[in-house]
Amino acid sequence: MLALLVTALASLGTAALASPSYANTTSLADLALQKVLQDAAPMFGNYAASNATTASWMASIADSTKIVHMNIPGVHDSATWNYSVATQDSLDHVTALDGTTPAPPEYYRCQEKSMIDMLNAGIRVFDLRYAFDTTNSTLVFWHSEALLSETATVEDVMFGFYRWLDDHPTEALFLSFQYESSTTLYGTSDAAVQLELFATLTSPAAQKYILQTKDQFGTLGEARGHITLLRRFDFDQLPAEYEAAIPGVHFSPALWTDNSPDITLVYNSAKNLTAYVEDFYDTNGPMGSNASLNIQWKYNATTAHIQKATTMYPDSLFWTWASSEYTSNIPPETPKMMALGNGTAYTPLGGVNQRLIPFLRQQKGKRVGMVMFDFFDVPSNLVQTLLDI
Template identity: 55%
Template sequence: MSTILGCLATAAMLPSALASSSTLAALALQNVLDRASPIFGSYVNRTPDKAEWMKAYPDNTPLVHLNIPGTHDSATWNYDEATQRSLKGITDLNQVTVPVPETFRCQDLPFIEMLDMGIRAFDLRYSFDPTNTTLVFYHGPALLSETATVDDVLFGFYQWLDDHPSETIFLSFQHESSTAKYASNNAELQLNLYNILVSAEARHYFLQKKDQLGNLGEARGKIILLRRFDLDQLDASYTEALPGLHFSPSLWTDNSPDISLVYNSKKNLTAFIEDYYQPLTPTGSSAVENIRWKFNATKRHLLKAATGNEDSLFWSFASGGVNHQLVSFLEQSKGKRLGIVMFDFFEQPSELIDTFLTL
């Protein structure tokens, strides 16, 4: 019995044979994965070449030395006109105007295909659904699914790790504030997220290490939590109980090519971040000019990662149409540490992730 099925079987145990409880647990898990599928994708256990690329690295490899491919606004792959239209009845409760779907889409493939193709870092934007009852995924005011809750999608990651125990996943959680007319990052919402992240399942699958990144060996089969949120409406003990690295949104400079955040003051551990998502080009600049500014900012930050302190964390957001230019840069960066890099439409061009993973 897999780890996650074992947890579910225990929770659903009846005074009958273990085989019956195992069947019930499998059915319960499948129900969860089906609900998660609009974001996670339809679960299939397979092992293509890049699904277990971390096997090539020894257990004593520091995580900050690895090159980790990720996706920016990861949950947006299924947001098209049909999705927007099907959700209109529920999203009208948010009392906001949602622009055309193309405005919000940054990916083309579901989470399970991202994982199987080597992606290990996910940018997740959450808030309350329009009924203020469950946490779901958004990009701005665009509700990405009503059925795929944060909790359900996490079970997809848990199952994938059971099937690929050599791997480590980085999940960045950020509250999306512009979802509804009266949206609020209030105590109820924060408590909802906290309860998800300290559940029995989460405590098993999230690495229970705080304010530092260790070696790959201890992180295999686990999730590293990157907390781009505050629990400032709750007692400080709630924040203390969460694992992972904390990047307070109050300290994350908006639209900046060069952010420095200390995530462990005792050890003076710093993350250097590039999140320059809207290049400040002169008024009237063309899309080509905007992309050039974005590429230059991303390239500068990756060069800084390649030459910077090897114990520092480097995190870059290579969004904004720079993928093709990045391929040639990556080909000239063999043997360099570039850190976590978040891509838009990561499978375009097809050689991008292959090149990144063979640095």
């Protein structure tokens, strides 16, 4: 960590050190951390601690509470919040290097609030999609062929999470890492990518903040102040000792059924520990099916899985993804339309998010598990409704 901070400090330069934003900083480590957080800002947002009750909502929950018994809000494709026409245009010169042509930004954008805003609003599970940049040398964030930032690296963003945990030690975070394929023409999860991710997630700083347990969920007391890795990636291009050394819960992509409303995934065969997952992200409706129908089909899959969580397998993890799209239609049902509706008579009940509010209120006192949202901040009481169950 010290080496990284010193390198970051050196990159500040004399002018930056003299600037007002650094004038009151007295510690060498503080200066370097400010530089790292500045680099992370296009993905993490501008760092700010918060006294909002949602920023420390876990403080009132007993240490003995099992993670699998909790109701925890999360966000799908969290790094897409800053992906706009302006972002896409600013990165065209990079993505053009290997001939990729992203679709319009609304096909990829799944959030509108920054990661720091998500944290302060109560979000505790983050879906993070990584791959090499176009030079095949640095881990950055993508959504399919959409490069989300040229400069904010995965390691930079991790320091944002570390700093936030320092400010909110009662909280526990869950970071889901997934290799994003279909990024560049020659992008692949090869040994170099896997080595870079391994180095990032096992650095001295990572070892301090990432919970060093493997393939099991414990209690909130054990998880407080730490990150639990949800590993939706394999180290299949590396020697076996790398897999043995990486902490976290392994959800192998080979076992995660694509576009399924009902996934049963054993993540610890020795102890027969199983996760139940709903990830029905593309409704696959027939051409011409309208937005209201597609939203209804997604809502049905999401609520069916949450109902299962309230009644079945109380000591297993339930992980529900309320996120979706149906871009085969013209015009497409983008993630935003599926989550929020389009404000017209075509979606009279709104999107999945609006429909979930009364449903979640009916689950008072029950376990619903982890629930991942697109555009989590609309309606404004969506996250609080889940926390109030």
